[in-house]
Amino acid sequence: MNKRVCLKDIAAAVGVSTALVSYVLNNKKEGRINKNVAEKIKATAQAMSYRTNQIAKSLKTNRTYTIGLILADISNPFSAALARFIEDEAAKFNYTVIFGSSDENPEKYKKILDALVNRQADGLILSPPEHAEQQILQLQQQQIPFVLIDRYFPGIETSYVALDNYEASFKATQHLIDCGHRRIGMINYASSLFHLAERTRGYLAALKKNEIDFIPANLQEVKMLALQEETENAVSQLLQAGLPVSAILFGSNVIAMHAVKYINQQQYRVPEDVALTCFDETDAFDLFYAPLTCIRQPVKQMGELAVQMLLRKIEDTSTSTQQVSLEGTLITRESSRIS
Amino acid sequence: MNKRVCLKDIAAAVGVSTALVSYVLNNKKEGRINKNVAEKIKATAQAMSYRTNQIAKSLKTNRTYTIGLILADISNPFSAALARFIEDEAAKFNYTVIFGSSDENPEKYKKILDALVNRQADGLILSPPEHAEQQILQLQQQQIPFVLIDRYFPGIETSYVALDNYEASFKATQHLIDCGHRRIGMINYASSLFHLAERTRGYLAALKKNEIDFIPANLQEVKMLALQEETENAVSQLLQAGLPVSAILFGSNVIAMHAVKYINQQQYRVPEDVALTCFDETDAFDLFYAPLTCIRQPVKQMGELAVQMLLRKIEDTSTSTQQVSLEGTLITRESSRIS
DNA sequence: CATTTTTGTTTAAACGATTAAACAAAATTA
DNA sequence: TAATTTTGTTTAATCGTTTAAACAAAAATG
Numbered sequence: 001m002n003k004r005v006c007l008k009d010i011a012a013a014v015g016v017s018t019a020l021v022s023y024v025l026n027n028k029k030e031g032r033i034n035k036n037v038a039e040k041i042k043a044t045a046q047a048m049s050y051r052t053n054q055i056a057k058s059l060k061t062n063r064t065y066t067i068g069l070i071l072a073d074i075s076n077p078f079s080a081a082l083a084r085f086i087e088d089e090a091a092k093f094n095y096t097v098i099f100g101s102s103d104e105n106p107e108k109y110k111k112i113l114d115a116l117v118n119r120q121a122d123g124l125i126l127s128p129p130e131h132a133e134q135q136i137l138q139l140q141q142q143q144i145p146f147v148l149i150d151r152y153f154p155g156i157e158t159s160y161v162a163l164d165n166y167e168a169s170f171k172a173t174q175h176l177i178d179c180g181h182r183r184i185g186m187i188n189y190a191s192s193l194f195h196l197a198e199r200t201r202g203y204l205a206a207l208k209k210n211e212i213d214f215i216p217a218n219l220q221e222v223k224m225l226a227l228q229e230e231t232e233n234a235v236s237q238l239l240q241a242g243l244p245v246s247a248i249l250f251g252s253n254v255i256a257m258h259a260v261k262y263i264n265q266q267q268y269r270v271p272e273d274v275a276l277t278c279f280d281e282t283d284a285f286d287l288f289y290a291p292l293t294c295i296r297q298p299v300k301q302m303g304e305l306a307v308q309m310l311l312r313k314i315e316d317t318s319t320s321t322q323q324v325s326l327e328g329t330l331i332t333r334e335s336s337r338i339s
Numbered sequence: 340m341n342k343r344v345c346l347k348d349i350a351a352a353v354g355v356s357t358a359l360v361s362y363v364l365n366n367k368k369e370g371r372i373n374k375n376v377a378e379k380i381k382a383t384a385q386a387m388s389y390r391t392n393q394i395a396k397s398l399k400t401n402r403t404y405t406i407g408l409i410l411a412d413i414s415n416p417f418s419a420a421l422a423r424f425i426e427d428e429a430a431k432f433n434y435t436v437i438f439g440s441s442d443e444n445p446e447k448y449k450k451i452l453d454a455l456v457n458r459q460a461d462g463l464i465l466s467p468p469e470h471a472e473q474q475i476l477q478l479q480q481q482q483i484p485f486v487l488i489d490r491y492f493p494g495i496e497t498s499y500v501a502l503d504n505y506e507a508s509f510k511a512t513q514h515l516i517d518c519g520h521r522r523i524g525m526i527n528y529a530s531s532l533f534h535l536a537e538r539t540r541g542y543l544a545a546l547k548k549n550e551i552d553f554i555p556a557n558l559q560e561v562k563m564l565a566l567q568e569e570t571e572n573a574v575s576q577l578l579q580a581g582l583p584v585s586a587i588l589f590g591s592n593v594i595a596m597h598a599v600k601y602i603n604q605q606q607y608r609v610p611e612d613v614a615l616t617c618f619d620e621t622d623a624f625d626l627f628y629a630p631l632t633c634i635r636q637p638v639k640q641m642g643e644l645a646v647q648m649l650l651r652k653i654e655d656t657s658t659s660t661q662q663v664s665l666e667g668t669l670i671t672r673e674s675s676r677i678s
Numbered sequence: 679c680a681t682t683t684t685t686g687t688t689t690a691a692a693c694g695a696t697t698a699a700a701c702a703a704a705a706t707t708a
Numbered sequence: 709t710a711a712t713t714t715t716g717t718t719t720a721a722t723c724g725t726t727t728a729a730a731c732a733a734a735a736a737t738g
């Protein structure tokens with residue numbers, strides 16, 4: 001009993017054809033339909049608490065009004081914020097966002113991607129993990145509209161919205177130099193991802209520009225797995241070297257989180273013993289005695305742009321690719337005050 | 340060009356009927372089908388990179404293998420963890436989770452709910468905001484399988500998985516009393532939500548049990564909007580009263596977050612000046628000098644149970660409702676050490 | 679008043695899958 | 709060898725919509 005009511009039920013109740021009901025409920029053929037009949041249909045639909053079967057509608061119209069989103073790690077505030085802005089922007093255009101978190105795992109990424117494509121998402125917004133090139137190419141071939149966000153592969157021409165990581169990293173490093181630091185370490189992910197490499201490149205370029213010799217041991221790379229342990233090691237390396245660094249730039253908020261915890265435990269003083277700067281924020285730092293200097297990404301703008309670019313592509317598949325690099329903002333705080 | 344291939348295309352390529360292709364690809368009629376033909380069909384499907392149109396399949400089978408999830412606030416680590424566990428558990432059974440965050444806004448909640456129902460989610464897992472009773476009743480009437488999580492309405496018989504908030508709050512308060520505190524304040528949300536009321540009830544019961552007179556001013560209620568401001572006021576009230584409290588119990592991690600920030604700013608010492616205890620955790624506290632005593636909810640178990648209960652309901656609509664109350668664990672840390 | 683136009687509605691095919699039922703050919707049984 | 713069973717495959721209806729095309733009746737036109 002209590003089966004879902006469908007168009008046919010309403011049609012039967014009012015005594016018209018399903019076509020007419022469909023027209024009325026979708027406000028099509030505006031002028032042509034008898035006002036009384038239209039009213040009656042609407043009233044009956046309401047009374048019978050009819051709701052469109054989106055599945056059936058989608059099958060016919062070939063549109064699901066769904067955007068698939070794959071992020072790196074939803075428990076990272078950066079991803080979470082991105083997700084929220086994307087959702088909000090999509091909602092403005094009556095799109096629903098379905099998403100998953102790859103956790104930097106290519107297998108998982110592939111699985112989610114499959115699920116989204118199978119469910120006929122109208123388009124995708126993706127933050128691909130390492131080694132996702134093949135899938136990207138495949139999407140292009142299948143002509144599924146998509147926009148990359150936060151990351152992209154320089155060798156593949158796709159639409160994307162991302163931070164200018166080189167510039168941001170350069171800016172952050174320059175800031176530390178301007179504060180008087182000459183021995184500056186960086187802890188970044190050991191990863192082939194382009195956007196992370198760009199951060200390293202920016203760091204190196206800033207050193208060079210200021211005629212500071214790069215000491216290889218000052219660039220520490222940590223694996224995403226075993227992050228805590230490796231970060232702690234990296235920090236020790238940097239701070240216990242013969243000539244310890246006086247400032248550290250972190251490649252992400254997660255690395256920074258682990259590092260700061262450890263630095264706190266070891267009772268190093270910030271910024272007296274070591275100045276700190278990192279990419280992205282976390283309100284986890286709100287309770288640390290020295291608020292962290294960081295690169296803030298224009299997350300809202302990124303999310304909104306990605307949605308807009310994607311929707312344009314969905315509307316018109318022939319739209320050409322579009323690359324957007326946004327500038328980060330350096331927010332200077334206690335952790336890098338001149339000591 | 341490059342249109343998605345469908346069953347018909349494969350059928351045409353192999354030279355059989357679509358029915359046969361469907362049977363093969365779904366491993367139905369196992370014994371009956373000619374092995375060679377089956378092989379050929381599978382090979383061709385692969386070669387043409389066929390993927391099922393889930394929309395069409397869903398229309399026919401009336402199953403989307405989708406679970407709708409509505410949480411209170413995805414940016415809260417508690418919700419985020421819940422979401423992840425639910426997703427993982429659902430994935431085990433080949434279900435996809437679509438979700439939204441109500442942000443405690445009934446309008447938004449209703450909108451998301453509508454979207455999920457329209458998209459024919461097979462079932463729902465919900466954390467309803469205030470005043471959602473009507474919608475709950477409606478779901479029951481429409482016989483849409485659902486399970487409430489974290490929250491429920493005592494006046495409506497539904498399936499749910501939630502913390503025994505009364506017991507947990509009692510336990511937390513008793514702990515503070517055991518630490519020697521007699522003047523204990525509580526800051527909770529000003530809300531009609533039952534699970535929050537239960538927390539207040541547990542606090543009051545523990546006071547009574549220990550023959551401590553309840554001082555109304557020691558129970559502060561803060562509105563979800565303007566949370567920061569009201570929390571700061573509440574903390575001042577509690578700590579600057581004629582007889583200031585020596586311990587505070589927070590009704591949530593978010594309240595605790597705002598309070599601790601403020602307490603830190605005002606340079607109160609924890610636990611010397613004031614001992615703290617709260618519901619839920621946040622790694623935001625990891626950098627606070629006094630790790631926070633808290634009530635830990637069995638989030639993983641909650642998520643898994645909710646999914647299992649829901650799937651049972653989806654399989655067999657006649658399954659009766661089931662109520663599960665889980666115990667919280669008190670994790671004692673520095674913030675409530677005996678001073 | 680015959681013709682054309684407009685108005686209001688219905689018919690019927692389609693979207694891409696599933697699946698019960700029908701069917702033909704081959705294999706088995708009597 | 710006729711009857712029955714088994715094997716392998718196809719036919720065709722169906723899910724709940726959308727929508728072009730057809731249609732009939734009423735209104736406007738010449």
